[in-house]
Amino acid sequence: MPSPSTPNPSAAGASEPEIISGSDAILRSLSKLGVTDVFGIPGGAVIPFYDALMAQDAIRHILVRHEQGAGHAAEGYASASNRVGVAIATSGPGATNLVTAIADAYMDSVPLLAITGQVFSTLMGTDAFQEADIVGITMPITKHSFLVRRAEDIPAAVASAYHIASTGRPGPVLVDITKDAQQNMAPFIWPPKLDLPGYRPITKAHGKQVQAAAQLLVDAKKPVLYVGGGVIRARASAELLELAEATGVPVVTTLMARGAFPDSHTQHLGMPGMHGTVPAVLALQESDLIISLGARFDDRVTGKASEFAPNATIVHVDVDPAEISKIRMADVPIVGDAKDVIADLTVAFAQAKAEATPDYADWWTYLNNLREKFPLGYSEPADGLLAPQYVIKRIGELTGPEGIYAAGVGQHQMWAAQFIKYERPNAWLNSGGAGTMGYSVPAAMGAKVAEPDRVVWSIDGDGCFQMTNQELATCTINNIPIKVAIINNSSLGMVRQWQTLFYDGRHSFTDLNTGHDTAMIPDFVKMADAYGALGIRVTRADQVDDAIKLALATNDRPVVIDFVVSRDAMVWPMVPQGVSNSQVQYAKDHAPTWEEE
Incomplete structure (x- = not known):
């Protein structure tokens, strides 16, 4: 990842720097850093930037349906490509909607550059409309945050943020830019001098x-x-x-x-x-x-x-x-x-x-x-419904190791980690540290933008999918043909598993009514159709391969497959929380130990 060097603009023969707006300085800085794609949604405090964005074509902007989607898409982009992902939002709720994705990137060391608009500098501290101290809010979950009040400070702030995000232990960096800084004119000096005296990542070991x-x-x-x-x-x-x-x-x-x-x-x-x-x-x-x-x-x-x-x-x-x-x-x-x-x-x-x-x-x-x-395996469900492990295993086998698999959080995440064979880095994307439901669909979208020639699967649960599925509209409109596999057990599966094992089967508020013996609310196939995607429902094992093959052959729109699976399937092996790893359970009643040699 490129890093700007320290220039000497006053050297003999140096031409006078061009005077441009702060918004143009943001765009030009990103372009100089090699950024080609950004994800975001406009708002009042970031309108000047979006006005400048419309007048150029060097950087592709993907208009998302929610700022959290922009953040996770930028994460997926970064995790699939080893490049810095960029997310844009306005002030107040726009910026705070990015917080979950920023925290997620912080926990998983994802290089993320979040750029937010801020109210006019003269209004800061007055509880102005859509004002939020996003620098203060994100301080515990970023490597660093910048507040920019002057147009002339923009190139150095953006370059510094990119450098911090992509070096040492990667992570998210926020640049909050006031509306007047975006509007005002200033000399554009590149590369800017980076003044980061406290930032010296150690790379060479003793x-x-x-x-x-x-x-x-x-x-x-x-x-x-x-x-x-x-x-x-x-x-x-x-x-x-x-x-x-x-x-x-x-x-x-x-x-x-x-x-x-x-x-x-x-x-x-x-x-x-x-x-x-x-x-x-x-x-x-x-x-x-x-x-x-x-x-x-x-x-x-x-x-x-x-x-x-x-x-x-x-x-x-x-x-x-x-x-x-x-x-x-x-x-x-x-x-x-x-x-x-x-x-x-x-x-x-x-x-x-x-x-x-x-x-x-x-x-x-x-x-x-x-x-x-103790080979990795699973039992066929007693209720006659699909085994989720089989579904995910076949997705991996039919797609192959060159695909990208972005999982949500829960049982389907663990099964995807277990039953898909990974042969290369950057093929597996998930929310590890934060465990963020809703990560999968936008992350898959970002990965597909970064790696358009690869097959990209979102392996999601019916709970996770309902948190960020609006980004299917983004995918359809922008020709981002991801494949979505909903592992639909009509419940919040991992919580249900814990309730089964540790709370005497009291399944408190984990039934989502998305299938099985109830009306499907919502009907994911109808939802896919409403978003312009291809919707497929699979309820039998003999339908699994044909559905996956149809998804792999469909590249003119997103595909959503609703796999109706058993709600009683559990993730094994398992080490219950708070006990020694020696008590790993291969199945519900079997804990192997060292003596089983």
Whole structure:
């Protein structure tokens, strides 16, 4: 991602800078930074920018139906392409509607540039119409926020925001620009001088720490590479593959790291965590060495943190020093960019290996035994309805690894993470840290804009879909032919699962009445038709493949498939919240342990 350098506009022979409006300065700055697509919706405080936007064609603007959709679309765009996603909104409610997407991007380290209009600077602090302190509101959920009151400050603010969003640990940055700053005229100086004295991301790790980690790898008997989403953000998948194959160490990829390491690789044990595979969960739990690469020891991975991997030495690699030892104390802390650190670790391991040969044979015997005993699978529903796992598995098999899969949040998210095989990075998009319902459809839309030649699926639940499905209109009007698979169990499935397991089956307010034994409210096929999409309903297993193939063959409009699935299907394996990972349950009444060797 390009970063502006420090210019010297007063150098001999330099021409006088052009005088342009603040709005034109925003557009020109974005264009200079390589931005080609933005998502947004106009309003009173951002009208000057939209007036300028209409007069140019270098940047494509996608008019969304809700600002949250703009934010998630920008996230999907960024996550699919490794480029900075850009979302635009007006002041007040327009800006606050972006907050959920900004928080989502912050939790998942997504490079997002949010540009909002603000009331006239002379009115700020007076509770003016549609005034909101969006800089203050977003302070805890952004890497940084800028308030711009003068037109001449716009190029530096936009360039600085882009630089901060895309370097170090990526994340969201907000630029709030008053209406008068957009309207006023000022010299346009590019590249601007970036004055960021407190921002110095560390990318190169300390060599001795890397050597110490390499020696631990050689000496370990039960090591694991614990791979997080930071490996994808660092574009370090090739380096990870080289390290894994050089060491022969088992690999687990978190929910945010699916695709960072090929699922088909023999060293891959799958996803760890609350709904991870048994081999992945117990590999971490029983290890004597964990090499954490771009992961943050999230509670969904560790279970009860005080009982997580009690015998493991921890090597923690992260570009963000604030993550090191935040949850689990690191024995060898390594601050640096994952791409560089992993490459250095591969070299250091080769050197350490020359002195002694590591022996992981017994470890692999145990892990392979777990693979054989506890393969990922599912049971056919007793009610005769579709198995959601089968539906999602067939979507992945018929689409293939070159597709992009954006999931909502809940049971369908976990099944999509489990039953689709990911062979490359940036193929799996989801809301991991924030767990934002409504993420899927706009994120898929953004991914399709970024990667128009790829098949893009939104795998959504009937609950999530009803939060942001209005963006189907955006897709139809702008020729963004995403495929939407609604895993319709007529309920808020993950909450229902917890109610079944932990609340004696008291299904309190989780029935959505979208199918099954009730009238379909709404009827998703009619809704798809109303939005100009192709709507299909599937209720039998023998209809699944034909529906998916029809969706794959339809590229002139969005497609919505309403898969009516069993509401009693559950996500397994499962580590109940607040217990040790040793208590992972393969099915409702089966918790495998180390003794099952």
